[in-house]
Amino acid sequence: MDRNEAGSIFTQFLDDLPNGKSTDIHILTDADADGLPAAALLVRSLHADGYTRVTAETRKKFENAWMPEVHARLKQRNPQALLLVDLGARPDELLPGIPTLLIDHHAPFGTPPGATLLTSYGTEPTATSGLLALWCAQAIAPDLANELQWLAGISLLSDLGDKAPFDDLAESKARFGATALKDLTALLNAPRRTAEGDATEALELLLRGASPKQILKSNDPALDALKTAKAEVSEALAVARKAPPRFSTKWTEELGADIIMVRIDTPCQVHPLVAQIWRPRFPKAVIFGVNVGFRPGFVHFAGRAPKGVNLVQFLRNHTPEGADGTFGGGHDQASGGALPVALWNPFVAMLGFGPELQVTESSQTALFA
Secondary structure: OOOOHHHHHHHHHHOOOOOOHOOOOOEEEOOOOHHHHHHHHHHHHHHHHOOEEEEEEEOOOOOOOOHHHHHHHHHOOOOEEEEEEEEOOOOOOOOOOOEEEEEEEEOOOOOOOEEEEOOOOOOOOOOHHHHHHHHHHHOOOOOHHHHHHHEEEEEEEHOOOOOOOOOOHHHHHHHHHHHHHHHHHHHHHHHOOOOOOOOOOHHHHHHHHOOOOHHHOOOOHHHHHHHHHHHHHHHHHHHHHOOOOOEOOOOOOHHOOOOOEEEOOOOOOOOOHHHHOOOOOOOOEEEEEEEEOOOOOOEEEEEEOOOOOOOHHHHOOOOOOOOOOOOOEEEEEEEEEEEEHHHHHHHHHHOOHHHHHHOOOOHHHHHHO
């Protein structure tokens, strides 16, 4: 997938819309600092190109795009076209009869019937969803896309880090300020990690912001909300850092690495951060942040693996019967899932862990009382 191919797929999708530039287009995006700037780029470039009826929303806490309650909400909006951004790809149906475009960079499970998948997965380096959105924007509103390159810069910083192998990051730093980009990226990632998990205000900031520096210096109430969210997440992470690691060598031969799990109890989505924190100490192991306090009745876990270890394939090879279709999604070295307690306990025992990773109904009842 390159710039020209992404632009071609996007413009062809638009050309086939039933009512041209009057089509009701709705965008559902992930709530992180990749999905948020991607959606903002798409909304703003579509508006600039004359599409007058474009709306966007972020997924909420616990949600994935294939949940019945998400489908019900989307149907209430009655869109004539749907864009699904940075939320993965599954072969299950979304909105039957509605033209649908998926823009994504995660390992796909498949493509919904009749939908179009615009993905960078399988190409190296792998473009983020935000960079794919920039390439789409450049195909329909190049002048505006140039002004909004910083949104792709945030996406690259968030998902690939400060050394992301794309010129757009270096250019964004030079044009818009490296410090401002980093500071705004950290703030944008905070709301979806809070106990409430609502990133609506973060998206609204990006829909009206002129630049990272302008946003950070503004008196926008949404900016204050992001700062409050960041403080909440920092407090939860400080507690989670103290949790001890647990070890298993049961699958070292198949996986190519030992497995380490760190169990935490918090309503905040900091289990991926916990995995990242422990990686430098155990660089040759797969690290899972395991959160038993995130969602009633479920255990959520996020893993980080060293280069050369395909965590997605391992998890898909060992998916418990009854797990939902998002289990083992993500990237080859960054994957995880969520399991009901009844499925989690045999799964974690199968991985070679003992009572310290088992979850009881009474322990969760106490957490969520």
